[in-house]
Amino acid sequence: MQENNRKRRILLIVSYDGTNYHGWQLQPNAVTIEEKLNEAIFVLTGEKNQVIGASRTDAGVHALGNAAVFDTHSRIPAEKFSYALNRILPEDIVIQSSKEVKRSFHPRHCASRKTYEYTILNRTFPLPEYRNYAILFYGILDLEQMNKAAEYLVGEHDFASFCSVGAQVQTTVRTIYAAGFEKQGECLKFRITGNGFLYNMVRIIVGTLLEVGKGRLRPEDLEKILMAKSRDAAGPTAPAKGLKLLEILFEEETEEACGQQADSAVEK
Amino acid sequence: MQENNRKRRILLIVSYDGTNYHGWQLQPNAVTIEEKLNEAIFVLTGEKNQVIGASRTDAGVHALGNAAVFDTHSRIPAEKFSYALNRILPEDIVIQSSKEVKRSFHPRHCASRKTYEYTILNRTFPLPEYRNYAILFYGILDLEQMNKAAEYLVGEHDFASFCSVGAQVQTTVRTIYAAGFEKQGECLKFRITGNGFLYNMVRIIVGTLLEVGKGRLRPEDLEKILMAKSRDAAGPTAPAKGLKLLEILFEEETEEACGQQADSAVEK
Numbered sequence: 001m002q003e004n005n006r007k008r009r010i011l012l013i014v015s016y017d018g019t020n021y022h023g024w025q026l027q028p029n030a031v032t033i034e035e036k037l038n039e040a041i042f043v044l045t046g047e048k049n050q051v052i053g054a055s056r057t058d059a060g061v062h063a064l065g066n067a068a069v070f071d072t073h074s075r076i077p078a079e080k081f082s083y084a085l086n087r088i089l090p091e092d093i094v095i096q097s098s099k100e101v102k103r104s105f106h107p108r109h110c111a112s113r114k115t116y117e118y119t120i121l122n123r124t125f126p127l128p129e130y131r132n133y134a135i136l137f138y139g140i141l142d143l144e145q146m147n148k149a150a151e152y153l154v155g156e157h158d159f160a161s162f163c164s165v166g167a168q169v170q171t172t173v174r175t176i177y178a179a180g181f182e183k184q185g186e187c188l189k190f191r192i193t194g195n196g197f198l199y200n201m202v203r204i205i206v207g208t209l210l211e212v213g214k215g216r217l218r219p220e221d222l223e224k225i226l227m228a229k230s231r232d233a234a235g236p237t238a239p240a241k242g243l244k245l246l247e248i249l250f251e252e253e254t255e256e257a258c259g260q261q262a263d264s265a266v267e268k
Numbered sequence: 269m270q271e272n273n274r275k276r277r278i279l280l281i282v283s284y285d286g287t288n289y290h291g292w293q294l295q296p297n298a299v300t301i302e303e304k305l306n307e308a309i310f311v312l313t314g315e316k317n318q319v320i321g322a323s324r325t326d327a328g329v330h331a332l333g334n335a336a337v338f339d340t341h342s343r344i345p346a347e348k349f350s351y352a353l354n355r356i357l358p359e360d361i362v363i364q365s366s367k368e369v370k371r372s373f374h375p376r377h378c379a380s381r382k383t384y385e386y387t388i389l390n391r392t393f394p395l396p397e398y399r400n401y402a403i404l405f406y407g408i409l410d411l412e413q414m415n416k417a418a419e420y421l422v423g424e425h426d427f428a429s430f431c432s433v434g435a436q437v438q439t440t441v442r443t444i445y446a447a448g449f450e451k452q453g454e455c456l457k458f459r460i461t462g463n464g465f466l467y468n469m470v471r472i473i474v475g476t477l478l479e480v481g482k483g484r485l486r487p488e489d490l491e492k493i494l495m496a497k498s499r500d501a502a503g504p505t506a507p508a509k510g511l512k513l514l515e516i517l518f519e520e521e522t523e524e525a526c527g528q529q530a531d532s533a534v535e536k
Contacts, residue, residue, distance in 0.1 A: 017396035
């Protein structure tokens, strides 16, 4: 019984349809994902909690696997939080898994690889079921040129040109591991994996690569845009609704610093 | 100018997300697809119109290619109605194409092949973006047995067992050309093509095939269920939201009786 008051840190993998929310982060007069999670945890545990999210997505952006942690005295087995919270949460927010992690694990400070996907529906008329999950582009896009351009982004670069003005960050240097488009039926899916993303970075990248696809920019212009380190050099910011956070892999999660506690089974 | 008052029949291919509608057919106190189409045609042409739909889908059922016709004195070129109506219609109803057809063409009386699709998400937790377009099934489904069972439905049969009680039809005999499941990632997609479908027929078929997938019915039981000619013999009615009308091919559309008029270009 000595474990009764031990506080555990629970990691949630969270999927959501961002259409009806003003983004992840708490706001005074708007409904957000974070608020809904805090409310559900309170209903379940009776504890006033404040989840810490890995990625504070914008209004209209979706997620298959965002991550969040919270600390609790509750004795509910860690892996059961997913089932219990899903019974409380609205239909457009679903916990995909839950587990205990070290108290030192912080989803924004621990190193991670994030993968985003952006969907472009390439046909004449929209499809009703895609209206909140893709942008429509009617016309020809040169996929090969877009993928050539995307290659310029891979590696460690200063992405200042791909960051919305006003964002406060210590450094605008990020590493991109992979970036490219793939045709899936009538959709073009852009996937990008990196160690972090600046404010609106994926959406500005997509907006710029679309300029390449339309023939208004050449693939090699991406080099100049990166060099310029100015938001004005890049293309427009693509709309939020086409963007989805697919997955976050925490590199240290399995290691000592942020790893799952070996004694988590004791709680059951 | 002698053509000014000639009334043309326009065929619309209509896609919609059925989530926010009480089905296709006009109702006194509920919003329907048919109502929205009539309204949009009135805004565009000033004519009080009453579209005739090919398939009067239920509340929550979706369509990629339902069909509807209306008659008009408007001189808008037939193929431009799609663009013009899409500017007026809400985002969840989209006209995919429009063209002129013979005045004798009636989307319910002309022979046609309809294809429906039903989506089952087969995983532990729901995915927020599928919440209105698929049913969730957590557990193992025997796809091979389900497809064996579906084969019993192919051909001309009396489908009285697969028709909701209370439906008034002259005959419950229909011909099914193809029926089967296919795995697509975490989804099971059931597609069925036939010359017509009774009230709730596809949903009762899916509900029955799911019983086979769970091992509660054997494929050969389908034969007995058909023979019983009683709704009680079949499985439950699967929920509306998993169902989508994919396509209607009008067999006579290109023929004399229901064909596109050769003089439609004269109107431009």
